[in-house]
Amino acid sequence: WSSLGCLLFEVDPVEHDHRLALTSHLPHVVAAALAGSVPPEFLPLSAGAYRDGTRVAGADAQLWTGIFLENRAAVLDALKVMQERLETFRHGLEAGDARLLVDWWNSAKKGSE
Numbered sequence: 001w002s003s004l005g006c007l008l009f010e011v012d013p014v015e016h017d018h019r020l021a022l023t024s025h026l027p028h029v030v031a032a033a034l035a036g037s038v039p040p041e042f043l044p045l046s047a048g049a050y051r052d053g054t055r056v057a058g059a060d061a062q063l064w065t066g067i068f069l070e071n072r073a074a075v076l077d078a079l080k081v082m083q084e085r086l087e088t089f090r091h092g093l094e095a096g097d098a099r100l101l102v103d104w105w106n107s108a109k110k111g112s113e
Helices: 013-037 040-045 048-058 061-070 072-095 098-112
Strands: none
Touching: 013 048, 013 061, 013 072, 061 072, 072 098
């Protein structure tokens, strides 16, 4: 695999499931949630951010249902992490706390680099 340019990681199966739940499975859940939240009549107003954020929602539902169920515990843990992030954002927005929102965004920005 290395000769093909792949990066190799050796982790135990539980750690593998945990990492993939956060980096692959959760993004699919979030994409599908976003796509399912927007009424079709609003789509003409959508642009790049919506397209980028929902692209993987077009993946095969049967395949992803199997993946979610097979890795249920890790996906549930990943959902907790996401819910905590969203609750922090909600709190900052409700409170009008610009500093909290900037810090929230900047901590996420570090994770996207």
